[in-house]
Amino acid sequence: MTRSVIVLAAIMGWFVAWHTTDAQSAPNTVSDKGSAPPKASSQIPAATADLFKRSYALETAGKYVEAAEVILPLHGTRNGDQELVMLRLGWLNYLQGQHNVSIHYYRLALRTNGHSIDALLGITLPLLAQQRYREAAAFAGSVLELSRLNQTALQRMMAAAEGQKQWESLLGYASTLASHYPTDTDALVYMARAHLWLNHKNLARDAYVKVLNRIPGHLEATAFLKQ
Template identity: 30%
Template sequence: MGTLGKTIVIGIFTFFGTSYIFAQQNFTELHDAFRKSYTLEGNGDFQLAINELKTVYQEDTYEINLRLGWLNYMAGSFNESIAFYQKSMELMPYADEPKFGYIFPLTALGRWDEVIAVYNQILENSPHNTKAMYYLGTIYYNRLQYDKAITYFKQIVDLYPFDYDGLLIYAWTKLKLGNKKEAKDLFQKVLLNKPKDASATDGLALASS
């Protein structure tokens, strides 16, 4: 092999070898920062956990932005949390995970119309996401908009006919809408799932009166 060929081979080896070492060093630093952040979070030191991750912050790294969204939410820094979750959603636009996280600070700030919009985005992407259905329906239930709430609860029960949470809220919504017979049947199903459930017992008594 000529001198030029040897130089090229050595250059390639050096480039990839250096990249590999930097990658390993980068992962080690990231891993250490994440590990420390979990320990600090467990101790309730949310700001210190945030500071730890910021030492390795990379704007284009989904995992760091997602984690900082959560930690800022836990620290009560809701606007900062929103910013990090928004960045996470930009990096992974089809993922449901950052959208569910984004809902936490929005809820804390009482921005309910935006929360509803995010749940609808999740359901557009994942039509059978019962978690989104349940919480979206619950928002309408708490607003006394039972006619809207029931559509989501019905979908949950259609998908999971013996699910405790879905059956219970569906039963109460039926009762609120004045459908006592259907509510009674649903409360009885809940009691087959959890025989001593207080909420279902109370609901059954009201539906039977």
């Protein structure tokens, strides 16, 4: 009897010891379910962000050459936001009057993203400055295919139509723009000019009156209405 008790006690001691060890090694399922997964790092490389910050500050100060030089080292690297770099260089070179260089960078941006409305509109600026109206109209037209009533694209189409003396087209773009953006003074100015070239003097006068309602003292409208 005594021997049986001793054996039973030994077995119970072994069972308790095994159970305690197993419990300590088992995963804590409650804790695991409650823990959040590790978050991916969302930090922006400080050096790159600082270069853009300095570039914006220099642009605001009118130092366009320096603003471009600051971000130029990012061009062609893996660390920089390449599309933004090319758009910035296109814009800053346009502001400097470096139109061919500006066009170059905008074309690079379009190679990266052919549907970029920013790049399509951006490249129209140096093209219009060089009086390359047909090319500018082609890029602005591509924007209108993506965004039918894009205000800036319609404005660029008006400038290109006027440059090519396409008065009917100019009137059409101006009318569309004025219809959807009734506070757009440029639309009314171009509309008045188109009417004048088409010998619609009364309609031109009406358009110039609307211009003065939006910008009292507008020089072109005031000069015409004094005639």
